[in-house]
Amino acid sequence: MVHGELWTIKELFVTPNEYIYWSIQIVMYPFMTGLVAGAFVLSSLYHVFGIQKLKEMARFALVFSFALLFIAPLPIMLHLQFPFRGVMIFMTPHFTSAIAAFGIVFFGYGAIVASELWFLYRKHFVETALRLREKQDKTLVEWFWYVVFCSLTLGVYDISEESLHKDEKAIKFLAGLGIPVACFLHGYAGFIFGSVKANALWMTPLMPVIFIMSAIVSGIALCMLTYILTMEIRKLLAARKRASHARYRSQEELKSVEISVMQMTSKYLLAFMVAAISLELLDIIFRGYTAVKSWDILRSVIYERDFADIFIMQYGIGNLLPLILFLLPGLTIRRAILGSVLVLFGVFMMRWNVVIGGQAFSLTFAGYMHYHLPIIPHDWETFKEGLGGALSIFIMPFVLFWVISHIFPLFEQEEAH
Amino acid sequence: MLDLSQSAQSDGGPEMITRRNFLKNTALGIAGAALPLAALEIVDPKKLFAQVAAETTSVRWVFLVDTYKCVGCGLCVKACKLENEVPYDANVTRTWVERYVLTKKGKMYADTPKGARDGFTTAKIDLGADGLKDISGEGIEKAFFVPKLCNQCENPPCVQVCPVGATYQAADGVVLVDRTWCIGCGYCIMGCPYGVRFFHPVYHTAEKCNFCYHRITKGLKPACVQACPFGARQLGNIKDPNDPVTQVIRTQRVGVLKSEFGTKPQVYYIGLDEEVR
Amino acid sequence: MKNHVLRPLFAVIGIVILILLARMVLVPKDFGVHERGYMYGWHRRGNEEDWKKIKVKYQGKEYCKDCHTGKYDSINKTPHRSIQCENCHGPAIEHPSDPPKLMIDKSRAQCLRCHFPLPYPSSGRSKIKGIDPDKHNPDIECSTCHNPHNPMEGLR
Numbered sequence: 001m002v003h004g005e006l007w008t009i010k011e012l013f014v015t016p017n018e019y020i021y022w023s024i025q026i027v028m029y030p031f032m033t034g035l036v037a038g039a040f041v042l043s044s045l046y047h048v049f050g051i052q053k054l055k056e057m058a059r060f061a062l063v064f065s066f067a068l069l070f071i072a073p074l075p076i077m078l079h080l081q082f083p084f085r086g087v088m089i090f091m092t093p094h095f096t097s098a099i100a101a102f103g104i105v106f107f108g109y110g111a112i113v114a115s116e117l118w119f120l121y122r123k124h125f126v127e128t129a130l131r132l133r134e135k136q137d138k139t140l141v142e143w144f145w146y147v148v149f150c151s152l153t154l155g156v157y158d159i160s161e162e163s164l165h166k167d168e169k170a171i172k173f174l175a176g177l178g179i180p181v182a183c184f185l186h187g188y189a190g191f192i193f194g195s196v197k198a199n200a201l202w203m204t205p206l207m208p209v210i211f212i213m214s215a216i217v218s219g220i221a222l223c224m225l226t227y228i229l230t231m232e233i234r235k236l237l238a239a240r241k242r243a244s245h246a247r248y249r250s251q252e253e254l255k256s257v258e259i260s261v262m263q264m265t266s267k268y269l270l271a272f273m274v275a276a277i278s279l280e281l282l283d284i285i286f287r288g289y290t291a292v293k294s295w296d297i298l299r300s301v302i303y304e305r306d307f308a309d310i311f312i313m314q315y316g317i318g319n320l321l322p323l324i325l326f327l328l329p330g331l332t333i334r335r336a337i338l339g340s341v342l343v344l345f346g347v348f349m350m351r352w353n354v355v356i357g358g359q360a361f362s363l364t365f366a367g368y369m370h371y372h373l374p375i376i377p378h379d380w381e382t383f384k385e386g387l388g389g390a391l392s393i394f395i396m397p398f399v400l401f402w403v404i405s406h407i408f409p410l411f412e413q414e415e416a417h
Numbered sequence: 418m419l420d421l422s423q424s425a426q427s428d429g430g431p432e433m434i435t436r437r438n439f440l441k442n443t444a445l446g447i448a449g450a451a452l453p454l455a456a457l458e459i460v461d462p463k464k465l466f467a468q469v470a471a472e473t474t475s476v477r478w479v480f481l482v483d484t485y486k487c488v489g490c491g492l493c494v495k496a497c498k499l500e501n502e503v504p505y506d507a508n509v510t511r512t513w514v515e516r517y518v519l520t521k522k523g524k525m526y527a528d529t530p531k532g533a534r535d536g537f538t539t540a541k542i543d544l545g546a547d548g549l550k551d552i553s554g555e556g557i558e559k560a561f562f563v564p565k566l567c568n569q570c571e572n573p574p575c576v577q578v579c580p581v582g583a584t585y586q587a588a589d590g591v592v593l594v595d596r597t598w599c600i601g602c603g604y605c606i607m608g609c610p611y612g613v614r615f616f617h618p619v620y621h622t623a624e625k626c627n628f629c630y631h632r633i634t635k636g637l638k639p640a641c642v643q644a645c646p647f648g649a650r651q652l653g654n655i656k657d658p659n660d661p662v663t664q665v666i667r668t669q670r671v672g673v674l675k676s677e678f679g680t681k682p683q684v685y686y687i688g689l690d691e692e693v694r
Numbered sequence: 695m696k697n698h699v700l701r702p703l704f705a706v707i708g709i710v711i712l713i714l715l716a717r718m719v720l721v722p723k724d725f726g727v728h729e730r731g732y733m734y735g736w737h738r739r740g741n742e743e744d745w746k747k748i749k750v751k752y753q754g755k756e757y758c759k760d761c762h763t764g765k766y767d768s769i770n771k772t773p774h775r776s777i778q779c780e781n782c783h784g785p786a787i788e789h790p791s792d793p794p795k796l797m798i799d800k801s802r803a804q805c806l807r808c809h810f811p812l813p814y815p816s817s818g819r820s821k822i823k824g825i826d827p828d829k830h831n832p833d834i835e836c837s838t839c840h841n842p843h844n845p846m847e848g849l850r
Binding site: 484486488490491495500518535539540561573585587597632635637644648 | 725730
């Protein structure tokens with residue numbers, strides 16, 4: 001079986017070499033990079049524009065963006081026929097290709113987020129390093145953490161008020177610089193599709209913008225969801241340990257903070273969601289109006305074969321329902337959870353409908369290809385390009401997020417100011 | 418919060434970082450880091466825009482297909498597979514033949530069973546998962562066969578989108594793939610409007626027709642050209658005015674596929690019908 | 695401590711230098727911009743020679759002429775003269791040293807490539823005489839009665 005043959009069913013007139021080459025991992029890739037960009041933009045809303053109510057969320061979102069950043073290249077690694085040759089994108093980049101921008105953009109963006117995190121957590125690194133240095137007999141684990149935190153200080157131990165103010169300026173600069181870079185990060189992912197003139201569905205200048213807008217939507221939704229999750233864990237801990245640990249806030253305090261942050265964040269979610277939906281509807285309406293050569297086959301794909309995927313799953317369940325849920329007054333945590341999950345589903349379906357939908361019709365405009373995702377893996381290929389691979393990628397950021405929260409604590413110990 | 422903008426005027430005490438200094442240092446740092454990037458060898462303007470070869474090489478390969486002569490025997494597809502070591506039973510091929518049948522009812526049917534590796538040995542139309550369609554009742558208005566292969570475009574979109582420089586165009590116009598460099602991303606396959614590219618089932622790199630580069634550079638003809646019993650396929654050099662193919666292209670009515678993409682394909686067709694995809 | 699703010703930048707520059715050093719090791723010297731410019735000509739030059747070195751398999755009719763003169767001459771007198779020997783006998787490669795013997799594709803499918811009748815107006819196919827494979831001696835090889843080098847021999 002050639003690559004792609006296993007999960008492609010061809011109908012009517014399809015040329016011999018056409019298969020669905022870009023399958024689930026190529027759907028996951030823009031989904032994950034979208035989350036990266038979206039989480040960062042959310043964090044920057046506080047650092048750059050000083051929206052005080054988002055302060056709680058900002059730190060959280062930045063750390064999550066960093067965790068996601070490491071996971072984002074994984075779908076590509078799983079998709080490549082030669083994953084280890086992928087490093088050649090850094091060695092012999094061909095910048096006429098949007099994918100070659102991957103090297104520069106990811107690295108640049110990673111540098112910005114890492115630097116911003118360094119400035120944000122520098123005080124914590126120095127304090128922990130010094131505390132561990134003073135400890136006389138360290139266990140092996142403590143030695144390990146000592147080395148980690150010492151290296152993380154980058155040799156700078158000055159945590160005077162003056163240096164911390166310099167840090168704040170640096171954070172603001174980086175957060176500001178990072179917004180266009182984050183947009184570029186996901187804009188180029190949209191450009192990868194939008195610039196493929198051979199594909200009648202993908203080729204549109206709107207593609208990068210649509211991708212950016214829906215990326216921000218997904219990033220905000222994911223952060224909202226994870227924030228609620230961590231807050232619920234904190235509330236649980238607060239209920240249990242209220243007596244012994246004074247630093248945990250009371251349940252009531254946590255709850256009120258949670259709701260106000262949710263309400264603030266959901267406003268931004270709605271704004272970007274409206275932008276994303278408008279652009280996508282504009283694209284469909286424009287195509288139908290101009291009705292170029294490809295319109296016949298595209299119409300049959302959009303309005304007939306993929307009708308359920310597009311209008312029911314993506315626009316209905318993934319956009320309209322959460323729009324209503326968030327617009328209704330008196331937002332509760334439960335509604336926020338449901339809304340965020342549906343939004344994430346909607347953004348995922350958007351990626352699916354673009355990537356898979358673009359391969360649902362043949363270059364002949366007279367044939368179709370049907371994609372059936374491998375569910376039960378029976379070898380490495382059907383795992384990595386199947387449901388197993390997709391789910392693994394989706395779970396990993398949460399795992400990594402939990403791991404790095406030991407280095408970057410998510411919630412401030414002292415919340416005095 | 419300290420008003421840092423004043424520190425530029427005040428003196429004495431430790432040096433304060435001003436926004437201006439910070440930005441200046443950052444810019445200098447980035448500029449300094451950019452210098453070693455010259456190792457990437459893309460900043461030489463002459464090389465960037467060099468199309469010097471276009472004027473100095475004496476060979477630019479082109480292909481001519483005569484759709485009146487093609488009978489759909491598929492011997493070209495078989496020869497190509499064996500010459501170029503594309504596994505015979507794999508459902509991919511560097512070249513293929515399409516059949517178009519226009520019935521008296523005004524319907525157009527087209528198929529390419531296994532890329533015509535075994536020829537066309539039934540009048541029924543192969544519709545893939547939809548089975549075989551018996552159109553014997555409909556009456557045939559016109560029908561013909563169209564061989565297809567890589568167009569070795571003058572502006573190859575597949576080369577443009579390769580992220581690592583694994584696929585490229587040689588000076589004589591043939592587009593090649595470096596099997597040791599291809600990372601297998603599939604962008605070139607998605608980028609080709611003609612669907613000529615695929616993943617080689619053994620090498621797992623991108624693969625496509627290269628006009629039998631190993632043969633034409635030795636003065637031989639491509640395997641498909643040699644195998645065709647009816648002379649439907651011909652290779653030529655557009656830079657040689659005495660080449661018979663060049664003369665046909667210059668003096669007869671010929672067409673190319675999908676010219677609207679701006680790729681400037683170099684496979685020319687005699688008798689190209691408007692129904693051809 | 696002046697300018698601790700620049701520390702992360704130095705770390706980043708350090709990583710860039712590492713990448714450039716790795717590049718010096720991993721990328722072959724002949725990789726660069728060649729005749730067709732950066733957009734179309736960015737590649738490893740040595741690969742062009744790699745492709746030229748691929749082994750030629752099909753040798754063409756003239757390669758068979760000197761040893762198989764009889765068969766060569768007889769087929770040239772028939773309408774089958776335009777068919778290459780290797781179309782039915784497979785690629786000669788380095789025959790007779792390797793392979794010492796060439797197969798013969800005697801299947802009905804091979805002949806039906808041209809001789810399954812398809813009455814397509816405006817195509818050369820309609821000019822080739824054909825048979826209905828289900829009715830015309832369906833269970834034997836064509837070559838039982840037809841000599842491929844002289845198809846109507848003894849049959850008219």
